[in-house]
Amino acid sequence: MMDDMADHILKSRYLLPGEKDFTDICRRVAGWIGRDEAESGAFFRMMESGEFLPNSPALMNAGTPCNQLAGCFVIPVGNTITGIFEAVKQGAIIQMTGGGTGYNFSEIAPAGTTAEPGGAISPGPVAFLSVFDTVSEVIRQGGRRRGANMGILDIRHPDILAFIDAKDKEGKLSHFNLSVTVPDAVMEAFEGGEREEILSIHPATGRENTIGSVFDAIINGIHRNGEPGLLFSDAINRENRTPHLGEITATNPCGEEPLLPFEACILGSINLARFIEESTLDWKRLERTVRLAVRFLDLAIDRSSYPLPENEDAVKKTRKIGLGVMGLHDALILLGLPYDSPSARECAEEMMAFISETAVDESKRLAEVFGPFPAWEGSVWEKPVRNATLTTIAPTGTISLFAGCSPGIEPVYSFAFWRNNTAGAEFEVIHPLFSARLDEEIASLGYHGDEGRARQKAVIEEVRRCGSLQHIGWLSFEFRKLFVSALDISWRDHLLMQAAFQRHTHASIAKTINLPHTTGHEAIREAILSAWKLSLKGITLYRTGSRRASVYSLTGCR
Ligand code: CDP
Structure with missing residues (x-):
């Protein structure tokens, strides 16, 4: 599930002395958070299978002398x-x-x-x-x-x-x-x-x-x-x-967690793509994972060390946790829904509503056993809950690489590209779902053998150059629609997806509204107004190519 890039990051920054691979990290983290063997075992399976991962500080620090788990x-x-x-x-x-x-x-x-x-x-x-x-x-x-x-x-x-x-x-x-x-x-x-x-x-x-x-x-x-x-x-x-x-x-830095002075939040994200089996979502398994993830994050509050005493006081008053999702775009592809379609937004909304409601229900159960968050009286929660806010959407910049899925609720930026890491090394990335489906598409159009391979290579090169395959007219309309990428999607459709999630998310959402290079000032003005009218809590816009240093490097087109 991990590509070269993820493997490089893991080895250079996340593994502790004596740890060999990601499984060792999952064992350490789950062992530290779980209260007994059975619970640690359940946490381990959820992490190791790539269904759920906590934010980077938890992966790096859990069970170490630092032991600070919040991002x-x-x-x-x-x-x-x-x-x-x-x-x-x-x-x-x-x-x-x-x-x-x-x-x-x-x-x-x-x-x-x-x-x-x-x-x-x-x-x-x-x-x-x-x-x-x-x-x-x-x-x-x-x-x-x-x-x-x-x-x-x-x-x-x-x-x-x-x-x-x-x-x-x-x-x-x-x-x-x-x-x-x-x-x-x-x-x-x-x-x-x-x-x-x-x-x-x-x-x-x-x-x-x-x-x-x-x-x-x-x-x-x-x-x-x-x-x-x-x-x-x-x-x-x-x-x-x-x-x-x-x-x-x-x-916080990426905007997904509006917090009170000194508050901190430990984030964790569920990989939606892992719950799609034969083009349908396994709601039962998703429910079990949400409940387990809420317990994990709630326990993590007490298992974490805090940099300042003020942080510990503030966190333990409200017990906010940051449960989010990643792999949305992959999940939509597996369900056959183009990211920028109304049916994708309906599906997204249904998934996030389910996750939020289940998380709140689990938090109520935890409150019955361990008590509500200490500042519950006077809060807007009518019934006792263990956590003042539960859901958020993080960027999942690194943990989505470990889980091998698309980041957060973002559309795939490009289905093939060269990626630079901070150490300056270049990695060739081809999205695995895209690569598999492209083979099928080319075969279904009647191209086989050398001709098939040549066409596949041409598509990948073109996507690497432009970040898009929408202009490759000989591919079927359905295939092209399913593999829309960030810059093919209008800012309106980006915002509508953000709004679909925001309606069911307690905290906020880290999302970049990617704009083509040619976007003018008027469109930016309209996008700001639309974001506000959609009751979003914030907006981040980025016109592609407007910074030289970018994690992605496409070689041409826009
Ligand atoms: O994937 P990972 O857990 O590493 O992080 P993310 O979801 O991309 O970012 C979540 C939060 O971690 C950000 O909003 C920041 O608060 C924090 N973060 C940071 O402090 N330094 C970074 N280089 C990246 C993220």
Whole structure:
């Protein structure tokens, strides 16, 4: 199930001394989390079969002296120099253990204004970003992988334009994703075509930041190189399950976990493709796996160490877990449903609704035995549950490679491509389902022997060049529709899939809306508005080819 790339990552970063292969990792992790042999055995089988995998820190650290299992953290940043550098220190400690950190910088005084009682002048939030970025560069998540941060600023902060342009050149702040939080009132004005309304006046320069100028900058930034993302703060807080503990103002680095200050979350994802047998979904087995995965993640909270005492306190109050899915696109192909079809979205919605409902039911059962999460009283949950939120959709960038499936709920980027790893090695990747079905397709069109092989080679080369096979007219329409890839799919269909999942996901969704290179500013504007109207909690757009460094390298076309 693992290709060369996955094998390389596994050997270079995940295996501990004395471990030979992935099975050894599963044995260590399951043995550490399970309370007895039977439970560890069940966890082991679920992981080893590729049905479910926890996030990378759990695979790397479970049962080791570090033993920090969570991938996602949020750290509050104050508005004093002491508070800001306290957050720097806390972020460093967390990243040392392999966790990614999200920060909202909106409380920092605008650049050039008097910030402290002593009369010192604030460098502003944007200047501090590079301090946090340098820490990640130095720490490199305990030397095991690139550090990841989310930097957030409220659209009404006077330094918003500098923030939006903070990554205008490739390579700047390379450990950060940047997101702007936007409340409904601003989105409503933007939707109504309002341009002149003032969002903030810069106290040092007197510059007026209007809705028009700020959204122009956001759209230009996205067009330029895919940043910033947007976070819809009211949508996030409408679904805050513990409003009595405060407002949510930040997410982890890839956006899937809106969290309270100091909260952390251990993620784990179910590989949907593993549950398709002879073109149907095995609901019974899926149910068993969801229940087992909830127990795994809930136990992991108590089996994990925490980088800071504040993390342990916050996590153990709400006991949030991050159960998600991966392998969606593979599952849809096995079911014969094109990713961008209404029937695929209906199916996706049915699967995620089932997973969320089953997870909540299991959490209720756990609450009966072990008690509800301590902050349950005053939360929006009427009946006791063990976990304040249960479901999320993570990118599964690495664990999907180990499971040998398509990442998260993303469409396959290209069914054949060269992939660079961080060590600079190139790997040839051909999607296994595609390769098998292509053979059948070519045979069914009557091409055999040398002719068949030549046609197969030509298709693969073309897909490698363009990331698409839609223009290869001699392949059947059905085959081409089934093998649509990320750039064949319109932004509307990307968003509709995200919305189908969001309706049944407690936390949020990590998803990139991939756009063809030729996409213009107007389409980006429309996509932002549509995402908000679909009640999404955020949106990340990326115009292909707008950054040179990309994990994928296609050689031509778009
Ligand atoms: O597949 P894997 O478990 O490695 O991670 P993912 O699903 O791609 O990312 C999940 C979360 O892990 C991200 O949102 C970050 O919070 C964190 N992460 C990180 O801290 N550093 C990375 N290099 C990648 C992910």
